[in-house]
Amino acid sequence: MELVTVSELWHSHLFSGITSGIYNIAQIQLPKQLDYGGVDQLPPTVFLPPRNYTSNGFLRVSCNGGLNQMRAAICDMVTVARFLNLTLVVPELDKTSFWADPSNFEDIFDVKHFIDSLRDQVRIVKRVPKRFSGKYGYSTLEMPPVSWSNEKYYLEQILPLFGKHKVLHFNRTDTRLANNGLPLDLQKLRCRVNYQAIKFTPQIENLGRKLIQMIREKGPFVALHLRYEMDMLAFSGCTQGCTDKETEELKKMRYAFPWWREKEIISEERRSQGLCPLTPEEAALVLRALGFGRETQIYIAAGEIYGGERRLAQLRAAFPQIVKKETLLEHDDLQHFQNHSSQMAALDFMVSVASNTFIPTYDGNMARLVEGHRRYSNFRKTILLDRKKLVELVDMHQNGTLKWNEFADSVKLVHEKRIVQPTRRKVIMDRPKEEDYFYANPYECLCEEETNCDDLLDHHNTSQLA
Numbered sequence: 411m412e413l414v415t416v417s418e419l420w421h422s423h424l425f426s427g428i429t430s431g432i433y434n435i436a437q438i439q440l441p442k443q444l445d446y447g448g449v450d451q452l453p454p455t456v457f458l459p460p461r462n463y464t465s466n467g468f469l470r471v472s473c474n475g476g477l478n479q480m481r482a483a484i485c486d487m488v489t490v491a492r493f494l495n496l497t498l499v500v501p502e503l504d505k506t507s508f509w510a511d512p513s514n515f516e517d518i519f520d521v522k523h524f525i526d527s528l529r530d531q532v533r534i535v536k537r538v539p540k541r542f543s544g545k546y547g548y549s550t551l552e553m554p555p556v557s558w559s560n561e562k563y564y565l566e567q568i569l570p571l572f573g574k575h576k577v578l579h580f581n582r583t584d585t586r587l588a589n590n591g592l593p594l595d596l597q598k599l600r601c602r603v604n605y606q607a608i609k610f611t612p613q614i615e616n617l618g619r620k621l622i623q624m625i626r627e628k629g630p631f632v633a634l635h636l637r638y639e640m641d642m643l644a645f646s647g648c649t650q651g652c653t654d655k656e657t658e659e660l661k662k663m664r665y666a667f668p669w670w671r672e673k674e675i676i677s678e679e680r681r682s683q684g685l686c687p688l689t690p691e692e693a694a695l696v697l698r699a700l701g702f703g704r705e706t707q708i709y710i711a712a713g714e715i716y717g718g719e720r721r722l723a724q725l726r727a728a729f730p731q732i733v734k735k736e737t738l739l740e741h742d743d744l745q746h747f748q749n750h751s752s753q754m755a756a757l758d759f760m761v762s763v764a765s766n767t768f769i770p771t772y773d774g775n776m777a778r779l780v781e782g783h784r785r786y787s788n789f790r791k792t793i794l795l796d797r798k799k800l801v802e803l804v805d806m807h808q809n810g811t812l813k814w815n816e817f818a819d820s821v822k823l824v825h826e827k828r829i830v831q832p833t834r835r836k837v838i839m840d841r842p843k844e845e846d847y848f849y850a851n852p853y854e855c856l857c858e859e860e861t862n863c864d865d866l867l868d869h870h871n872t873s874q875l876a
Contacts, residue, residue, distance in 0.1 A: 455523070455606075458530035465497040467572035468538050470550070470579040472502045477518070477752040478759070478775035480504060482849050483583035485603040489596050490587065492532040493561055494569050500524070500536050501583075503752070508641045508667065511752045518752055520609040527607040531599065542576050551575040554582035558842040560591055589848040590837050600848065601855035604779075605786055610756050617743060618760035624738050625761065628731070631707040633765035634697075635758075635780070637687040637772035640716045647675025648686035656717065684798025687772035690715065692804050694725040696795065697769070699821035707731040709765065711758040711776075713751060735761075767791045778850035785830060785851060792830040799824050832856065832867050 471487045473480035484501050491498040500515050515521055525534045542548045551571060556563060571578060580586070587600075609615065625631050643649065644663035652660070657677075664670055680686050688696065697706070708729050715721055726732050735757050736744065747753045755776065762768050762780045768790070770777030784790040800821065807817040834853055835846035853867060 455527060457526045460529040460533070461531055463495055463533075465533060466495050466569065467497070467575070468499055468535075468542065468577045469494075469496045470499045470502070470538065470577060471583050472504070472579070472581050473583045474504045475507060475584055476504075476775060477755040478779045479584055480752075481604070481608060481779060482775065483586070484608060485600045485849070486587040487580065487583055488528060488532060488534075488603045488607070489599050490555075490564055490568075492599060493596060494564060494572075496572075497533045497535060499538055500534060511750050513750050513752050516611070517750070518610060518614065518756060520611055523609050524607050528603065538577055548576050550577040550579050552579040552581050555580055555586045557585050558588050559586060560588045561593065561596065585842075589835060589842055589845055594854055597848070597852070597854040601786075601852050604849065604852075605783070605855075610760070613746070614753060614756045615760070617739070617747075618757050620743075621735055621738060621757060622761055622764045625707065625709055625733060628707055630766040631709050631733075632697075632702065632767045632769060633709045633711045633762040633780075634693065635762060635768070635770040635772070635777050636690060636693060636710050636712045636715060637770070637774055637777070638690055638715050638717075638721065639713050642687055642772065642774070643716055645670050646686055647672065647677055647680055649677040650681055650686060651689045651691060651721065652717070681801055682798070684796070684801065686797070686801075688795065688797060688800065690721045690725045692800070693771055694728040695804055695807070695817075696800055696821060698728055699818040700793070700825065701818075701822070702729070704729060705731065707733065709761055710734045711762045713754065763787065765790075767793065769793045769795065771795065772797075778847050781830060782849045782852055785832075785853075785856065789830060789832065793825060794828045794830065796824050796828060834867055 469487065469491050471483070473483045473487075475483075480501075480503055487501060488498060490496075500521060503511075503513060503515055503518070505512055515524075521536070528534060538550075540546075544550075551574075555568065568578070610618070640660070640663070643652070644660040644667075647660075647664065649657040649660060664675075665673055677686070697708075702708075706729055708725075708731065710722075710732060722732070735754070744754075747757070759776065759780060762776075763783045768780055768784055769792075770780070773794070781792050781794070784792050803812065803817055803820050803824070806812040807814070812820065832853070833851065835848070835851050838845040
């Protein structure tokens with residue numbers, strides 16, 4: 411085993427031995443066009459030879475959360491396994507969260523491509539060999555790694571555990587790797603996993619491409635990530651525009667999930683702080699104010715909108731060309747995806763990445779990962795809404811304080827500098843939850859050399875809102 415004591419790990423010659431070979435991650439050229447809507451398929455990937463190393467043990471991981479939270483976790487866990495010279499077991503996906511999606515990894519992602527495309531960095535297997543089971547005297551240590559940890563934590567606290575346990579099982583994987591402060595090669599490996607190794611299954615990709623082509627045939631389109639769904643409203647405590655019955659239903663759901671820690675939430679306070687997703691009615695006003703006309707084709711990237719068509723009426727009246735995957739695709743096309751929320755979310759993800767403009771109404775995991783993908787795809791237009799300022803302006807307009815022209819001008823002014831542009835992430839020491847998320851802005855992966863990076867990040871392009 412390539413395992414040494416913690417004190418020895420920090421001797422320079424041993425440390426360099428652990429990280430030797432990682433340098434070539436940065437040399438891999440990643441495709442800069444992640445255009446799911448292209449007519450022509452990308453040429454076959456040429457996989458590099460497998461990396462030859464002695465594994466320190468097996469790492470099992472159970473990803474928790476929705477599709478995009480799990481996607482980020484997969485990238486992080488590959489990076490941890492590579493750094494510690496481990497063998498990674500194909501990640502297990504969450505089946506017990508709100509969505510109760512029974513999908514396994516291979517139902518959503520192309521598992522063969524995942525294994526083969528990373529074989530020059532880390533060994534990935536579909537299951538732990540039987541010889542390392544309890545039947546043969548081996549025990550699996552189950553634990554959650556500490557959130558927002560850097561490489562020092564994994565070297566000092568995690569690697570030594572493989573001296574006693576051949577198999578470790580991380581039972582939670584959300585945000586277990588720091589946004590900032592990691593070696594550049596590890597950051598680039600996270601990107602390589604996200605943009606090259608993780609592909610959806612051919613079935614999902616083919617249907618997603620079909621969906622994108624159907625939308626593009628009618629012209630340019632906006633992907634509106636309208637996160638006005640039951641789980642988000644229950645979790646956040648946001649009930650703007652809901653009936654008393656709906657408000658009570660959302661409260662009961664919040665109490666039904668013990669891992670949602672906040673129970674008593676004042677919706678008005680949360681909304682005034684900019685912590686609520688925009689309602690469909692608010693989204694309609696904001697899109698009009700930003701300059702999008704009635705002819706704009708809008709794809710609703712979301713699951714079932716809470717309140718159904720009643721809550722979408724104002725948005726439809728303002729923008730008649732609203733489309734959703736459920737209305738564009740035939741029932742037979744979606745039949746396999748029913749009751750598989752992560753597979754449905756994969757379709758929305760593909761359309762959002764391929765859209766002409768992406769506008770999220772809440773900064774959840776999907777919004778942030780799509781933002782990162784669009785940055786990586788030559789900074790496709792993404793407008794990040796200032797919800798705190800917007801609800802203030804919406805209320806002033808609706809109570810008659812601001813006339814329409816004043817409202818529209820104010821909305822445009824607020825968002826002049828909120829079109830995604832090259833920038834570094836905001837770092838907040840000791841408060842990682844409040845700083846910019848790595849996967850929303852992986853700026854380390856957007857340029858080939860550090861000097862080019864400085865040139866890119868110091869230059870700010872200007873563009874129109876609509």
